[in-house]
Amino acid sequence: MLKIGITGGIGTGKTVVSRVFALLSVPVYDSDARAKWVMQHDEVLRQELITAYGAEAFTAEGELNRSYLASVVFNNPERLEQLNTLVHPHVRHDFAKWAALHADKPYVLKEAALMYESEAWKQMDQIITVFAPMETRIKRLLHRDTHRTEEDIRNIISKQLSEEERMSRAEHIIYNDDQQLIIPQVLKLHEQLIASEITK
Template sequence: MLKIGITGGIGVGKTMVTRVFALLGVPVYDSDARAKWVMHHNEALRQELLSTYGPETFTETGELDRVYVASQVFNNPQKLAQLNSLVHPHVRNDFEAWAASHADKAYVLKEAALMYESEAWKQMDQIITVFAPLEIRIKRLLLRDTHRTEADIKAIIEKQLSEEEKISRAQHVVYNDDQQPLIPQVLKLHEQFLTANS
């Protein structure tokens, strides 16, 4: 089974691309959603988070207080790196177990915004980068995340690895630029992955 990573900066439309793959019957691992699940359910990680960020890390009902954790790490690169160093190894293990449960498939997809920063790319056979021009990304995000300003969005984008770097490190690029139709690009990759593993 091939393990295909899919990445790209905020607002490029990774979720839209993975939905097309999912409609083709490809299992998709959403790293962001699974990281939240692991932070809630992995007891070893819960204890690490509590000892690092204090009792406020979880609410009285045992839910992760994401607002509190974000406030601790967002403008502190060292604390953010520390959080990632705690969470990412558990997510890597979770992905391996998940992938093993889909061993009957030709390939699986792992969607991760921080594919390179988390070193998740090392688990992958190939990487797809989804690309969209900056102005399109900002427009999409202003519509989607109505609580964010353009300055907020630009600050997030500046913290992420550049699109040029992501493209240079990927084997495949999907252009989600409102110019090139998305579905034919995904279908072509789907056929390539099936053929590579047949």
């Protein structure tokens, strides 16, 4: 079974592309959603978070206090790096267990915005990056995240890995630029991945 990573900057549409793969019965691991689940349910990580950020990391009811954690790491690169260093190893372990459940499939997808920053790429056999031009991304995000300004969005993008670096490090690129259709690109890549696994 191949482990395929799928990544892309904010607003490129990697989640949309992942959903197309899911319609083809490809198992998709959503790193963002699973990270939240792991932070809530992994007892070792819970204790690490409490040690690092205090009892306020969880509510009185035992729920992850996401707003508190966000306020602690917001505009504090060192604290954000600390949080990522704690969480990412547990997510990698969770992915490994999840992937083992789908060993009968030709390949699985791991969707992760921080594919390289979290070193999740080291678990992958190949990487897909989803590309969209800057102005297209900004337009989409202004429509989606109505609480954000264009300046906010440009600031977020500036802190992410550049599209050039993502594209240079990926084996496959899917263009979600409103010029090329996504589905034919996904179907073609899907067939290639299945063929490459069958002929291994």
